Amino acid sequence: QVQLQESGPGLVKPSQTLSLTCAISGDSVSSDSAAWNWVRQSPSRGLEWLGRTYYRSRWYNYYPVSVKSRITINPDTSRNQFSLQLNSVTPEDTAVYYCARVISLDPTDVFDIWGQGTMVTVSS
């Protein structure tokens, strides 16, 4: 049974960097048939995909235009996890952050497994 678990600070100051980790159990971050994603949810913005990392003979990352300039997603094969770093945060980045898996080689498939989510508040 695949499980994902997010962890990280619940409070971040404006202009600082938001850093979260997603621990994977029951699958491998190095799987060549999965992609590992971050998604956030807030009442004002709804659900928003932040990007993904995946391994297909080498590592790839993909970020949507909306956050591309501020975001980095990295795999950590030694710990079987992946991370999110979002720079220059503002109160608009306050949200519940989820990690999620896509189990497919088809880039149009959507998420099958989600973590429980972690609330991050951006405030001084």
Place this chain on the structure above:
Amino acid sequence: QSVLTQPPSASGTPGQRVTISCSGSSSNIGRNYVYWYQQLPGTAPKLLTYRNNQRPSGVPDRFSGSKSGTSASLAISGLRSEDEADYFCAAWDGSLSDYVFGTGTKVTVL
């Protein structure tokens, strides 16, 4: 981003059938798979249907997904009290190169 349009609410009595719509465009629903999720308060989304009309193991056959053109639907038959939750759709948008999500529908069991 919430590009897909859903009704904000739907309701029914136990045993009834409830249908939730999800309206998109040719760049998302029209060309790509639709997924449906159930989200109970304070919990992670749970996959109900994938690739338009497929059900993961463990999801009751009371839940069924369908797609026609640029719209999709989730039907819940034999409504039960534990079905009271938020439901949303999702798809890949080829023009945006981004995942798009529904606005969400709150289902109430009367």
